[in-house]
Amino acid sequence: MTAQDMIRKICVSLPEWAVVLRGFRYRDNLTQEALGELLGIAQTNISKMERGKRQIGKDIAKRLAKVFKTDYRMFL
Numbered sequence: 001m002t003a004q005d006m007i008r009k010i011c012v013s014l015p016e017w018a019v020v021l022r023g024f025r026y027r028d029n030l031t032q033e034a035l036g037e038l039l040g041i042a043q044t045n046i047s048k049m050e051r052g053k054r055q056i057g058k059d060i061a062k063r064l065a066k067v068f069k070t071d072y073r074m075f076l
Contacts, residue, residue, distance in 0.1 A: 014052045017049075018049060020051040021049055024064075039067065
């Protein structure tokens, strides 16, 4: 089983973009609060996005892509 398959199995109830966001944040050792400060949004919004309770809009996706040096479509 690949790592990606394992993540999908564990996170079956979460949208893929929520898992991607949390994974990038953990990879870069950022707290939700620190990421929120970098993006200019509240920590609570980061939490909601990671739990799949709040969608990531195109504007935030582009800001996330700059922070994590990736394609913004990863977060949509």
